[in-house]
Amino acid sequence: MLTRLPLTTRILLVILTVQALLFAALAAASIDNLRREIATETRLAAQTARSLVVATIGTMQGAVPPDRLLSRLTDQLVPPRHTRILILDPRDGMVREPAVPTESHAGAPGWFAALVTPEPLETRLPVVLEGRLRGFVYIASDPAAEIAAAWREIRTTLSLAGLAALAQSLLILIATRRALRPLDMIAGRLADLTRGDLTTRVGRMHQPDLVPLAAGVDRLAGALQQAQFDRARLQRQVVSRGDEERKSIARDLHDEMGPCLFGLRVEADALRAAAAGPDIAAQAEAIAAIAEEIARVNRALLDDLRPAAVGQLPLVTVLSDYTADLARRFPAITLDLDIASGLPEPDEATALTLFRIVQEGTTNALRHSGAGRVRIRLWTDPAHWRMILSDDGKGFAEGHREGTGLTGMRERITLLGGSLHLSSDESGTTIEASLPRTQGG
Numbered sequence: 001m002l003t004r005l006p007l008t009t010r011i012l013l014v015i016l017t018v019q020a021l022l023f024a025a026l027a028a029a030s031i032d033n034l035r036r037e038i039a040t041e042t043r044l045a046a047q048t049a050r051s052l053v054v055a056t057i058g059t060m061q062g063a064v065p066p067d068r069l070l071s072r073l074t075d076q077l078v079p080p081r082h083t084r085i086l087i088l089d090p091r092d093g094m095v096r097e098p099a100v101p102t103e104s105h106a107g108a109p110g111w112f113a114a115l116v117t118p119e120p121l122e123t124r125l126p127v128v129l130e131g132r133l134r135g136f137v138y139i140a141s142d143p144a145a146e147i148a149a150a151w152r153e154i155r156t157t158l159s160l161a162g163l164a165a166l167a168q169s170l171l172i173l174i175a176t177r178r179a180l181r182p183l184d185m186i187a188g189r190l191a192d193l194t195r196g197d198l199t200t201r202v203g204r205m206h207q208p209d210l211v212p213l214a215a216g217v218d219r220l221a222g223a224l225q226q227a228q229f230d231r232a233r234l235q236r237q238v239v240s241r242g243d244e245e246r247k248s249i250a251r252d253l254h255d256e257m258g259p260c261l262f263g264l265r266v267e268a269d270a271l272r273a274a275a276a277g278p279d280i281a282a283q284a285e286a287i288a289a290i291a292e293e294i295a296r297v298n299r300a301l302l303d304d305l306r307p308a309a310v311g312q313l314p315l316v317t318v319l320s321d322y323t324a325d326l327a328r329r330f331p332a333i334t335l336d337l338d339i340a341s342g343l344p345e346p347d348e349a350t351a352l353t354l355f356r357i358v359q360e361g362t363t364n365a366l367r368h369s370g371a372g373r374v375r376i377r378l379w380t381d382p383a384h385w386r387m388i389l390s391d392d393g394k395g396f397a398e399g400h401r402e403g404t405g406l407t408g409m410r411e412r413i414t415l416l417g418g419s420l421h422l423s424s425d426e427s428g429t430t431i432e433a434s435l436p437r438t439q440g441g
Helices: 007-060 066-076 110-116 144-195 208-273 278-305 315-329 348-369 404-415
Strands: 083-089 094-096 122-129 132-141 334-339 373-380 384-391 419-425 428-436
Touching: 007 066, 007 083, 007 110, 007 122, 007 132, 007 144, 066 083, 066 094, 066 122, 066 132, 110 144, 144 208, 208 278, 208 348, 208 404, 315 334, 315 348, 315 373, 348 373, 348 384, 348 404, 348 428, 404 419
Parallel strands: 334 373
Antiparallel strands: 083 094, 083 132, 122 132, 373 384, 384 428, 419 428
16 A cells, blocks of 8 residues: 555655654653652652641640640641641531642643552541540642643643654655655656657766666667667668669669660561561561550659659759659649758658659649649758648548558658658648758758
């Protein structure tokens, strides 16, 4: 159960428990000491009262007639504190009590009085004068005043002890919270790491006990940051390696397939020119048509594998030429290309990705959306390349699944450490892409 409580609360509960036990022990010890002191005080008071009575009677003998001694004794006796003296005169059967000075004091609670009240002491002294019993003097202990004083004393002591315990608890609570405050900062840095901010650091700690923890969090942040850097570098290498492979395949198709197709067309033309009859000429025409279709497919494959202009011309020129060609082929659609001035040249992987975004977005807009206008905007911020491509078409149907083109584009952007957001409704479709800038651009 205690493990579910905050550490500060647990510490405070332990301190309060220890203080309560100490408080109870102090109270028990104080009550035991007071009980013994009151018992001793009342016993001594009773003895003093007995001696006083005996001495007073002895002094009055001879000075007061025996039959009047008891009546005069009440005027001569002053009972000591914590005692009561009663005088019984058999002649009139009256019980007289000497006047006692009144003391104004608040009485102690009944439960406290029951704890410290000693066993009552009573003494009966017979008064014998001239060989005749004249009466009795009763002496009884009366610890009420001592008990009231003891109550005031223990109340003061325990009140001071309680205030001291409360002050100590508050000081310990403040010190504990102050000591644990850096843990909130460490928790905040861990939350930053969870959110992906790997540049956060705890820094130097003044509490020696927390220095290893803070250093461990900083080492973790550094390791995660390095791992993120290595992952981004490896992902970019994967993309670059794939681009190189496609470039190599495109080069092989161009260098190997092109001459073969050219030779095939030449041979078909020669065969047609030397044909002895229309059948052979028709076959030569068919061969030439097949060669032309293979060439068309080859050009499409080359363009899909790698646009020839990307990497050879500036990206701005490539995008401008591409949109201009689309505008010529689709005059019914308005294409707006907004490229911020003074853009640096991106690395080849980023340039190819930005081109593919434009290529895929415009292809979807022209083929499927029925759009009348397509807007393309390209700019940079200090850390990213940013592009927005939007159209005013009918948008995707509800539950539409991304095609292979968008999926491949999203995967490529993710590998480069960027992000892609696609939104679509009845007013059109918008593609927002962000790619990290490298040191070169």
